[in-house]
Amino acid sequence: xxxxxxxxxxxxxxxxxxxxxxxxxxxxxxxxxxxxxxxxxxxxxxxxxxxxxxxxxxxxxxxxxxxxxxxxxxxxxxxxxxxxxxxxxxxxxxxxxxxxxxxxxxxxxxxxxxxxxxxxxxxxxxxxxxxxxxxxxxxxxxxxxxxxxxxxxxxxxxxxxxxxxxxxxxxxxxxxxxxxxxxxxxxxxxxxxxxxxxxxxxxxxxxxxxxxxxxxxxxxxxxxxxxxxxxxxxxxxxxxxxxxxxxxxxxxxxxxxxxxxxxxxxxxxxxxxxxxxxxxxxxxxxxxxxxxxxxxxxxxxxxxxxxxxxxxxxxxxxxxxxxxxxxxxxxxxxxxxxxxxxxxxxxxxxxxxxxxxxxxxxxxxxxxxxxxxxxxxxxxxxxxxxxxxxxxxxxxxxxxxxxxxxxxxxxxxxxxxxxxxxxxxxxxxxxxxxxxxxxxxxxxxxxxxxxxxxxxxxxxxxxxxxxxxxxxxxxxxxxxxxxxxxxxxxxxxxxxxxxxxxxxxxxxxxxxxxxxxxxxxxxxxxxxxxxxxxxxxxxxxxxxxxxxxxxxxxxxxxxxxxxxxxxxxxxxxxxxxxxxxxxxxxxxxxxxxxxxxxxxxxxxxxxxxxxxxxxxxxxxxxxxxxxxxxxxxxxxxxxxxxxxxxxxxxxxxxxxxxxxxxxxxxxxxxxxxxxxxxxxxxxxxxxxxxxxxxxxxxxxxxxxxxxxxxxxxxxxxxxxxxxxxxxxxxxxxxxxxxxxxxxxxxxxxxxxxxx
Numbered sequence: 085x086x087x088x089x090x091x092x093x094x095x096x097x098x099x100x101x102x103x104x105x106x107x108x109x110x111x112x113x114x115x116x117x118x119x120x121x122x123x124x125x126x127x128x129x130x131x132x133x134x135x136x137x138x139x140x141x142x143x144x145x146x147x148x149x150x151x152x153x154x155x156x157x158x159x160x161x162x163x164x165x166x167x168x169x170x171x172x173x174x175x176x177x178x179x180x181x182x183x184x185x186x187x188x189x190x191x192x193x194x195x196x197x198x199x200x201x202x203x204x205x206x207x208x209x210x211x212x213x214x215x216x217x218x219x220x221x222x223x224x225x226x227x228x229x230x231x232x233x234x235x236x237x238x239x240x241x242x243x244x245x246x247x248x249x250x251x252x253x254x255x256x257x258x259x260x261x262x263x264x265x266x267x268x269x270x271x272x273x274x275x276x277x278x279x280x281x282x283x284x285x286x287x288x289x290x291x292x293x294x295x296x297x298x299x300x301x302x303x304x305x306x307x308x309x310x311x312x313x314x315x316x317x318x319x320x321x322x323x324x325x326x327x328x329x330x331x332x333x334x335x336x337x338x339x340x341x342x343x344x345x346x347x348x349x350x351x352x353x354x355x356x357x358x359x360x361x362x363x364x365x366x367x368x369x370x371x372x373x374x375x376x377x378x379x380x381x382x383x384x385x386x387x388x389x390x391x392x393x394x395x396x397x398x399x400x401x402x403x404x405x406x407x408x409x410x411x412x413x414x415x416x417x418x419x420x421x422x423x424x425x426x427x428x429x430x431x432x433x434x435x436x437x438x439x440x441x442x443x444x445x446x447x448x449x450x451x452x453x454x455x456x457x458x459x460x461x462x463x464x465x466x467x468x469x470x471x472x473x474x475x476x477x478x479x480x481x482x483x484x485x486x487x488x489x490x491x492x493x494x495x496x497x498x499x500x501x502x503x504x505x506x507x508x509x510x511x512x513x514x515x516x517x518x519x520x521x522x523x524x525x526x527x528x529x530x531x532x533x534x535x536x537x538x539x540x541x542x543x544x545x546x547x548x549x550x551x552x553x554x555x556x557x558x559x560x561x562x563x564x565x566x567x568x569x570x571x572x573x574x575x576x577x578x579x580x581x582x583x584x585x586x587x588x589x590x591x592x593x594x595x596x597x598x599x600x601x602x603x604x605x606x607x608x609x610x611x612x613x614x615x616x617x618x619x620x621x622x623x624x625x626x627x628x629x630x631x632x633x634x635x636x637x638x639x640x641x642x643x644x645x646x647x648x649x650x651x652x653x654x655x656x657x658x659x660x661x662x663x664x665x666x667x668x669x670x671x672x673x674x675x676x677x678x679x680x681x682x683x684x685x686x687x688x689x690x691x692x693x694x695x696x697x698x699x700x701x702x703x704x705x706x707x708x709x710x711x712x713x714x715x716x717x718x719x720x721x722x723x724x725x726x727x728x729x730x731x732x733x734x735x736x737x738x739x740x741x742x743x744x745x746x747x748x749x750x751x752x753x754x755x756x757x758x759x760x761x762x763x764x765x766x767x768x769x770x771x772x773x774x775x776x777x778x779x780x781x782x783x784x785x786x787x788x789x790x791x792x793x794x795x796x797x798x799x800x801x802x803x804x805x806x807x808x809x810x811x812x813x814x815x816x817x818x819x820x821x822x823x824x825x826x827x828x829x830x831x832x833x834x835x836x837x838x839x
Contacts, residue, residue, distance in 0.1 A: 099144060099145070099146055100121050100122055100123050100124075100125045100142065100144055100145040100146075101121065101122040101123075101145065101146055101147075101148035101149075102119060102120070102121055102142065102145055102146070102147050102148065102150045102166065102168075102175050102177075103120050103121065103122060103148055103149045103150060104118075104119075104120040104149060104150050104151075105117070105118070105119050105120070105150045105151060105154065105164060105166050105177060106118045106120075106154075107154050107156075107157070107158070107161060107164050109158040109159070109160070112159070113159065113160065113201065113202035114160060114199070114200065114201050114202070115158055115160035115161040115185070115199075115200040116197065116198070116199055116200070117140075117161065117164055117177070117179055117197075117198040117200070118195055118196075118197050118198075119140065119142075119150075119177055119195065119196040119197075119198075120150075120194060120195055121142070121145065121194055121195070121196070122148070122194070123193070123194070123321075124191070124192075124193045124194070125142045125143075125144075125145055125191070125196065126142070126143045126144065127140060127141060127142045127143070127189075127191070127196060128140075128141045128143075129141075129187075129189045129198070135181070135184060136180070136181055137178060137179060137180055137181065138178075138179040138181065138187060138198070138200075139176060139177075139178055139179075140176070140177040140178075140179070140189070140196065140198060141174055141175070141176050141177075142174060142175045142176075142177070142196075143173070143174050144173055144174070145168075145173075145174065145175040146168055146173075146175060147166055147167075147168040147175055150166050151166065152165065152166055152167070153165045153166070155409075155410050157180075157182060158182075159182060159183065159202070160181065160182060160183055160185050160200050160201075160202055161179055161180065161181060161182060161185075161200060162180040162181065162182040163180045164177065164178065164179050164180070165177075165178045165180075166178075177198075179198065179200075181200075183202050183203075184202070184203040185200040185201060185202055185203050186200070186201050186203045187199060187200045187201075193252075229249055229250060229252050229253040229268075229270060229271040229272075230249055230271070230272050230274070231247060231248070231249045231250055231268070231271055231272065231273045231274070231277060231295075231305055232248040232249035232324075233246070233247075233248040233249070233277065234246070234247050234248075234277055234281075234293065234295045234307065235248075236281055236283045236286075236290065236293055238283070238286040238288045238290075241331060242288075242289070242329055242330060242331035243283075243286075243288040243289045243290045243329070243330045243331070244327055244328070244329055244330075245290065245293055245307070245309055245327070245328040245330070246322075246325050246326075246327050247266070247268070247307060247325055247326040247327075247328075248324060248325045249271075249324055249325070250268050250271060250305075250325065250326045251321045251322075251323065251324050251325055251326055252324070253268050253269065253270045253271045254268070254269050254270060255267060255268045255269070255319075255326065256269075257319055257328075260308070262308075262310050262311065263290075263291075263308065263309045263310045263311040264308075264309040264311065264317055264328065264330075265306060265307070265308050265309075266306070266307040266309070266319070266326070266328065267298065267304055267305070267306050267307075268304065268305040268306075268307070268326075269303060269304050270303050271303065271304070271305045272297070272303065272305070273295060273296070273297050273305045277295055278295060278296045278297065279294075279295060280292055280293070280294045280295075281293040281294075284312065288312065288330075289311060289312055289313070289315040289330040289331060290309060290310065290311060290312060290330055291310040291311065291312045292309075292310040293307065293308070293309055293310070294306075294307070294308040294310070295307050295308075307328075309328060309330070311330065315330045315331060316330070316331055317329065317330045317331075409431075409432055409454040409455040409456035409457070410431060410432070410454065410455055411452050411453060411454055411455075412431055412450070412453060412454075412455050412458065413450065413451050413452065413453075414427075414448045414449065414450040414453070414458060415448070415449050415450075416446065416447060416448045416449075417447050418445045418446075418447055419445060419446050419447070419448070420444075420445055420446075421438075421442060421443065421444050421445065421446055421462070421466060422438060422442070424446050424448070424462055425438055425459075425462075425479060428455055428458060428459045428462070429477075431455045432455045432456065432459070434475055434476075434477055435475060435476045435477065436477050436478075436479060437476065437477070437478045437479070438478075438479045438480075439478070439479065439480035439481070439484065441480075441481060441484070442466075442468060442479055442480065442481065444466055446462055446465065446466065448462070463479065467481060467482055468480065468481055468482065469481070469482045469485045471485065500529070500548070501531075503548045503549075504548070505531065505532075505546055505547060505548060506546070506547070506548065506549050506552055507544070507545070507546045508545045508546075508552045508556065509542050509543070509544060509545075510542065510543040510545060510555070510556050510559050511540070511541065511542050511543075512541045512542065512543060512559060512563050513541075513563055514563055514564060514565050514566065515562060515563050516541070517536040517537075517538070517541045517542065517543050518536055518538070520543065520558075520559060520562060520563070521534055521536060521543070523558065523562070524543065524545070524555045524558065524559070527551055527554045527555050527558060528545075528547050528551055528555065529547055529548060529551055531547060531548070532545070532546060532547030532548070532551055533545075533546045533547070534546075534555075543555075543559065564835070565832050565835040566693045566694050567693070567694040567733040567830050567832065567833070568691060568692070568693055568694070568830070568831045568832050569691070569692060569693075569694065569731040569733065569739055569828050569829065569830055569831070570689060570690075570691045570828070570829045570831050571689060571690055571691075571692070571698070571727070571729045571731060571741070571743075571826065571827075571828055572687065572688075572689040572826070572827045572828075572829070573687065573688050573689070573727050573729075573743075573745055573824065573825065573826045573827075574685065574686070574687045574824070574825040574826075574827075575684075575685070575686040575687070575688075575725075575745065575747055575766075575822070575823075575824050575825075576683075576684075576685050576822070576823045576824075576825070577682075577683070577684040577685075577686075577747075577766075577820070577821070577822045577823075578681070578682070578683045578684075578820070578821050579681070579682045579683075579818070579819065579820040579821070580679075580680065580681045580682075580817075580818070580819050581678070581679070581680045581681075581816075581817070581818045581819075582677075582678070582679045582680075582816065582817045582818075583676075583677065583678050583679075583814070583815070583816040583817075584675075584676070584677040584814065584815050584816075585646040585647060585653070585675065585676045585677070585812070585813070585814040585815075586646055586674075586675050586812065586813045586814075587644050587645040587646035587647075587648075587673075587674045587675070587812040588642060588644055588645070588671070588672070588673055588674070588808075588809060588810075588811070588812065589640055589642065589643050589644065589645050589671070589672040589674070590616075590640070590641060590642050590669070590670065590671040590672065590809065591616025591640035591641040591642065591643075591669075591670055592616060592641070592660075592667070592668045592669035592670055593614060593616065593667075593668050594612075594614045594666060594667045594668070595611070595612070595614075595666065596611065596612040596666065597611030597612070599611075602666055616640045616641035616642075642797055642809065642810050644795055644796070644797075644810075644811065644812035645672065645674045645812070646674035646675050646676045646812065646814075647676055648674045648675070648676050652676050652678070653674060653675055653676025653677070654674070654675060654676075655672055655673060655674035655675075656672070656673045656674075657670065657671065657672040657673075658670070658671045658672075659671075686725050686747060688700050688701075688702075688725060688726075688727040688745075689727075690727055690729065691831070692729070692730075692731065694731065694732060694733045695730070695731075695732050696730070697728070697729070697730040698727075698728075698729055698730070699726065699727070699728045699729075700726070700727050701724045701725060701726035701727070701746075702724060702725050703722055703723050703724020703725055703726075703748065703749075704722075704723050704724070704750070705720040705721070705722060705723075706720065706721050706722075706723055706750050706760075706761065706763070707719070707720055708720070708721055708760050709758060709760070721763060722748070723748045723749050723750050723763050724746065724748055725746065725747050725748075726744075726745070726746040726747075727743075727744075727745055728743070728744040728745075728746075729741055729742065729743045729744070730742045731828060733830060734773070737775070737776050737830065737833065738773055738774065738775045738776060739773070739774055739775075739776060739828035739830065740771070740772075740773045741771065741772055741773075741774065741826070741828060742771045743768075743769070743770055743771070743772070743782065743826060744767070744768070744769040745767065745768050745769075745782075745824055746765070746766070746767045747765075747766045747767075748763050748764065748765045748766070748767075749763070749764050750762075750763055750764070751763065751764040766785070766822055768782060768783040768824050770782055770783065772826075774826065774827075774828050776828065776829065776830045776833065777827070777828075777829055778827070779825055779826070779827040780825070780826055780827075781823060781824070781825055782824050782825070782826050783823075783824045784821070784822060784823040784824065785820075785821070785822045786819075786820070786821045786822075787819070787820050787821075788817070788818070788819045788820075789816070789817075789818045789819075790815075790816065790817045790818075791815065791816045792813075792814070792815045793813070793814040793815070794811055794812070794813055794814075795811065795812040796810050796811040796812070797810035797811075
């Protein structure tokens with residue numbers, strides 16, 4: 085009868101690492117084995133071989149830094165061995181007992197402690213039965229934790245239920261009819277968090293989340309997650325929080341904790357593997373490979389003091405591996421090889437079978453040498469090799485082992501040549517069958533053929549069944565929808581302009597003579613006239629004379645008007661004169677101010693396939709006259725808005741793009757010498773990586789032009805205060821800003837990326 089003890093820790097989906105294994109003797113007749121782990125493990129403990137060994141199995145665990153064997157034991161434990169099984173994803177701690185002992189197992193978040201006490205003469209089984217009840221008791225709960233928050237997070241491919249403050253408490257989870265129930269012991273929930281969240285509107289994998297204190301069980305918090313249909317879930321720790329991730333598709337541990345941009349969209353997938361028939365792999369004293377198995381039943385026979393690998397030497401395929409067997413001293417002269425092998429088998433506690441043609445004698449003198457290294461040296465000296473199957477080692481001459489391997493190769497080759505051929509039609513939906521042919525040929529045998537029916541886009545394959553299965557799986561993996569990406573660019577252009585101008589015109593005249601009633605009393609000058617003389621052909625004269633709209637001969641002394649006219653600015657004219665028109669003064673004040681804001685938004689968008697260049701444009705063609713030897717010719721220059729992009733969808737669902745955006749327009753305010761308008765160009769060209777559905781600013785230009793101008797009469801314009809009567813002042817402020825945004829969206833994400 086074999087006693088069995090199973091202790092399951094809290095659900096832990098992530099990989100647990102065994103970082104250290106130690107053996108100590110706290111007192112006489114007692115031993116303690118401590119297994120340190122990176123996280124809380126799930127484990128089982130049982131005894132085997134009638135109580136001679138204790139097996140501690142950790143599921144979902146790997147060895148990282150822990151010693152492979154502890155051979156220096158004590159009066160209770162002879163040794164401890166640590167072994168990892170990659171196929172099953174488990175790690176085994178094997179404890180070899182030196183005496184009958186009773187044991188108990190306890191665990192914390194980072195340790196599993198195996199306590200052993202020397203038993204009485206009733207035998208180890210009685211002691212084990214006595215300690216079973218104690219070992220199976222529930223582990224004490226951790227210190228009371230307070231749940232700080234229960235919240236929900238939804239992204240495109242999975243949902244998260246985040247329970248803050250629960251990472252340090254013990255929890256269990258189980259499936260219910262409607263979803264998942266998580267019970268957290270040793271925790272309290274504030275009244276404000278006893279509620280039900282309705283999140284069905286998000287359309288994710290969760291419809292609702294209920295959190296409450298379990299009735300009749302103080303210190304137990306229940307989180308009920310109502311799922312929307314079938315989904316996969318995973319619970320992990322992130323800092324101080326427990327996070328339950330739910331997804332309707334395949335859920336991988338690498339996805340847990342990813343942000344809203346999603347996890348890996350395209351996953352690695354094995355489509356071809358060697359056949360089930362495996363050649364025997366021989367390990368020799370010269371360092372050739374060794375045949376190993378990873379079945380737990382066979383691995384159970386590995387004992388402390390026996391190395392995980394036997395053989396090696398300077399040509400060993402793993403030269404960094406050191407011998408770890410129990411160290412021994414040997415001093416033999418002309419000893420029979422069979423006796424030497426029996427001795428080493430007894431020391432290493434392994435089974436050795438020798439072939440009939442193994443003979444000879446060995447002379448050995450070794451001090452403090454691992455037994456496995458001694459075995460390797462003896463086999464190498466006698467030209468022998470070994471083949472290991474589980475805990476059984478077969479020793480034979482190297483020539484015989486090599487011959488067996490050659491016969492196995494020949495047998496496999498003959499079986500392959502006699503295998504029947506099969507013809508299979510594999511339809512291709514999205515890809516071109518001709519493009520897949522070169523990749524399919526790599527998986528076919530020399531007897532295999534592949535042809536394409538172009539009308540139906542079907543591959544015609546002929547080969548053995550195993551190879552056809554591999555090719556079909558390859559086609560299914562490659563024949564997927566090509567991602568389609570919608571690229572939307574947004575060009576936002578804003579400009580503001582402000583200008584202000586002040587001007588003055590004034591002048592007048594004075595005529596002294598008999599016609600004005602003032603006589604100089606002189607013969608010469610009998611008549612004196614003083615008039616303003618600032619005049620030209622474009623001088624505006626309106627408004628200076630209240631009786632006439634225009635004065636043929638303007639009498640400006642200062643002629644510095646603002647640019648006023650129809651629709652711009654304003655002016656005020658004043659005329660002063662004497663009764664007899666001896667003195668006349670006319671003043672015209674003019675001012676102009678303009679303020680404007682312009683905002684232009686252009687939003688080109690285009691849909692294209694992955695790795696295919698797309699272009700969209702709109703604009704005008706402006707004619708230009710070009711003079712050459714053939715005469716005057718009219719050519720057209722494009723002024724257009726254009727989006728040129730080539731996207732590539734990455735493995736994690738982001739979009740890498742090569743983008744070129746042009747916004748050109750004719751500028752009729754600036755013309756060439758022939759009167760042709762110039763072209764105002766704005767262009768951005770770049771390469772960037774943007775997550776699906778996110779918006780990035782790929783460029784921007786900001787400009788500001790300010791100016792101030794003063795036109796004045798020399799000297800007089802510099803007079804303080806009065807100088808403004810001889811000046812025209814102007815100021816302008818022009819600002820422009822151009823910003824370019826781009827947003828990629830994968831429109832068929834789930835179909836093309838395998839979500």
